[in-house]
Amino acid sequence: MKLDKISTKTAFDYGYLLKRIFPYIKPLLFRIFLTFFLAVPLGLLDGATAFVLKPYIDVVVNGNTITVFDLTLTRDILAKIIPPGIVVFAGVQGVLRYLNTYLSDWISLTIANSVKMDLFKKLVFLDSKFYDENSSGLVISRFLSDPDSASRSIINSIKTLITSLTSALGLIFVLLYNSWELALVGVIVLVCAFLPMTFLRKKIKEVSNLSTVVGGNITTSFNETYHGNKIISGYNLQNDIYEKVKRLIRETFSLQMSLTKRTGWLSPIMYIIASIGIAFVMLVGNNLIMSGRLTTGSFASFITSLLLLYKPVKSIGQDLTNMQSIFVALSRVFELFDFNSRIENKGEKIIKSAPDKIEFKNVCFSYDGEKEILHNISFDVKKGQTIALVGNSGGGKSTIVNLLPRFYDVNKGAILFDGVNIKDIELNSLRNSISEVFQDNFLFTGTIKDNILMGNKNASDEDIKKALKMAHLDEFTDELEHGADTFIGENGASLSGGQKQRVAIARAMIKDAPITVLDEATSALDNKSEKIVQKALDNLMKDRTVFVIAHRLSTIFNADKIVVIDEGRVVEIGTHEELINIPEGKYRNLYNMQFKNQEDLQKI
Numbered sequence: 001m002k003l004d005k006i007s008t009k010t011a012f013d014y015g016y017l018l019k020r021i022f023p024y025i026k027p028l029l030f031r032i033f034l035t036f037f038l039a040v041p042l043g044l045l046d047g048a049t050a051f052v053l054k055p056y057i058d059v060v061v062n063g064n065t066i067t068v069f070d071l072t073l074t075r076d077i078l079a080k081i082i083p084p085g086i087v088v089f090a091g092v093q094g095v096l097r098y099l100n101t102y103l104s105d106w107i108s109l110t111i112a113n114s115v116k117m118d119l120f121k122k123l124v125f126l127d128s129k130f131y132d133e134n135s136s137g138l139v140i141s142r143f144l145s146d147p148d149s150a151s152r153s154i155i156n157s158i159k160t161l162i163t164s165l166t167s168a169l170g171l172i173f174v175l176l177y178n179s180w181e182l183a184l185v186g187v188i189v190l191v192c193a194f195l196p197m198t199f200l201r202k203k204i205k206e207v208s209n210l211s212t213v214v215g216g217n218i219t220t221s222f223n224e225t226y227h228g229n230k231i232i233s234g235y236n237l238q239n240d241i242y243e244k245v246k247r248l249i250r251e252t253f254s255l256q257m258s259l260t261k262r263t264g265w266l267s268p269i270m271y272i273i274a275s276i277g278i279a280f281v282m283l284v285g286n287n288l289i290m291s292g293r294l295t296t297g298s299f300a301s302f303i304t305s306l307l308l309l310y311k312p313v314k315s316i317g318q319d320l321t322n323m324q325s326i327f328v329a330l331s332r333v334f335e336l337f338d339f340n341s342r343i344e345n346k347g348e349k350i351i352k353s354a355p356d357k358i359e360f361k362n363v364c365f366s367y368d369g370e371k372e373i374l375h376n377i378s379f380d381v382k383k384g385q386t387i388a389l390v391g392n393s394g395g396g397k398s399t400i401v402n403l404l405p406r407f408y409d410v411n412k413g414a415i416l417f418d419g420v421n422i423k424d425i426e427l428n429s430l431r432n433s434i435s436e437v438f439q440d441n442f443l444f445t446g447t448i449k450d451n452i453l454m455g456n457k458n459a460s461d462e463d464i465k466k467a468l469k470m471a472h473l474d475e476f477t478d479e480l481e482h483g484a485d486t487f488i489g490e491n492g493a494s495l496s497g498g499q500k501q502r503v504a505i506a507r508a509m510i511k512d513a514p515i516t517v518l519d520e521a522t523s524a525l526d527n528k529s530e531k532i533v534q535k536a537l538d539n540l541m542k543d544r545t546v547f548v549i550a551h552r553l554s555t556i557f558n559a560d561k562i563v564v565i566d567e568g569r570v571v572e573i574g575t576h577e578e579l580i581n582i583p584e585g586k587y588r589n590l591y592n593m594q595f596k597n598q599e600d601l602q603k604i
């Protein structure tokens with residue numbers, strides 16, 4: 001389920017894409033029709049201006065009179081009516097245009113918002129594997145820009161398409177009204193000018209796709225710059241990152257320029273063809289005037305319409321090409337929509353209290369479906385016991401505990417709570433029954449209290465106080481001016497490692513889940529903060545079933561059972577006393593290598 005960098009599998013499947021976007025458009029249909037309805041007179045008003053030129057020149061300039069419905073219009077009357085009339089027309093057009101813009105922006109933003117909300121809901125429920133597989137930049141660009149560009153331009157394009165079409169029709173009417181012979185010449189020329197557009201659609205699709213890919217890569221690099229700023233400074237990687245981003249920016253540049261190169265010639269070519277048309281019209285028009293078949297007013301009105309016609313026709317062509325990018329954006333959005341969490345929530349069992357027995361039964365697991373990481377893992381834990389997973393790094397300990405809350409699902413075998421497969425337990429209930437503390441815990445932007453409340457939104461101030469105390473945070477918060485209401489920055493930037501860890505422990509504490517998972521929760525800390533964090537952890541472990549991955553000897557000593565993991569296999573199970581006595585045993589080996597000097601240190 002990896003996002004394709006250039007995915008446009010459905011970009012040409014217009015029917016399918018319109019069907020997908022329709023539910024978002026449906027509640028707004030009335031407003032949309034209103035927008036389109038407003039676009040019609042907007043377009044027609046162009047023609048009106050050209051239309052009045054004929055009476056203006058024939059009557060006002062040349063002094064003829066015309067009769068409309070038994071009404072004889074003289075030079076005096078028209079000279080007074082036409083100029084203010086044009087201003088009134090423009091005024092009406094202005095008001096309509098404002099209404100139209102307001103409505104269409106409102107509609108497109110509304111559509112984009114609902115798409116984004118739904119998309120985010122989808123994203124936030126996706127499984128860990130999705131986040132392993134897809135870079136943040138790619139996902140961010142699909143989330144932020146694609147819904148915007150799709151919904152914004154879908155309404156705008158249709159709106160301008162309608163204005164342009166009616167404007168073109170109105171102007172063509174004026175052309176025909178003045179002289180059908182000339183109109184024929186004009187229309188043929190316009191059609192010729194219009195043809196090159198159709199060749200361009202595919203090219204545009206390719207380039208606009210590529211440029212969003214590169215855009216996504218830039219976002220990823222930017223995110224890395226943010227999160228990795230200390231590593232970047234420490235390893236003096238600034239120039240490397242700079243070069244990388246520079247390359248990406250240049251790549252976007254050349255992609256965008258290649259789009260311009262492919263499409264930029266369109267407008268000049270159309271101009272040239274149009275001017276040839278006008279030249280032709282002038283030649284033919286000259287003959288018609290000479291032979292008395294055309295008045296000067298008609299000719300002026302005709303030429304004006306023809307000139308005015310260029311704009312809407314060009315815009316129709318542009319809209320049609322824009323439409324293609326809309327469909328590209330839509331197809332990208334809906335591709336993301338079709339991602340579903342691979343962690344199915346079909347179970348109905350609710351966990352009310354700690355299971356008497358948690359069992360891993362022949363569990364096999366692979367992250368990528370190819371390389372198996374865990375092979376036939378089997379062991380069990382009784383209620384209230386502490387089980388320690390030990391083994392060399394990379395052996396699969398973290399992977400094992402990540403299977404418990406179903407961040408990933410096992411490929412073979414099963415994890416059983418009192419004999420019930422965890423896949424048959426309601427997912428929220430399962431996850432509510434487990435609290436985790438990792439080596440590096442993510443904290444959210446906000447206050448200490450906000451972060452602790454993530455463990456249980458309904459916790460009272462009393463509960464929080466207790467959790468602070470149990471996590472040995474109270475002394476620290478008491479010293480702060482705002483106490484637990486102190487802001488801690490992005491991912492706890494203003495806290496020390498040990499303090500962050502204790503906030504995470506308080507969060508787990510207030511969740512009060514019967515099962516606790518501790519994955520190297522103290523290994524990133526120095527001795528002094530480790531001691532206090534360990535005290536906090538001891539509180540968290542009390543009366544719970546605990547899975548602990550530890551590098552600390554005392555934790556392992558106190559465990560009811562030790563499971564030794566080596567290269568994805570369980571190699572030994574037992575208590576410290578049992579395992580230490582296995583000659584040439586893995587645990588004994590590990591103990592001698594890792595833990596013995598800790599013991600020596602403690603003796604000092």
Ligand SMILES: Nc1ncnc2c1ncn2[C@@H]1O[C@H](COP(=O)(O)OP(=O)(O)O)[C@@H](O)[C@H]1O
Nearest residue numbers: 132367368373392393394395396397398399400
């Ligand atoms: N998200 C992941 N995607 C792919 N492979 C992973 C992922 N996390 C860990 N691994 C691989 O799984 C193996 C076991 O890793 P892990 O469970 O973290 O070991 P341990 O916690 O014992 O150090 C390693 O080979 C590691 O490269």
Ligand SMILES: [Mg+2]
Nearest residue numbers: 397398399519
């Ligand atoms: Mg690990």
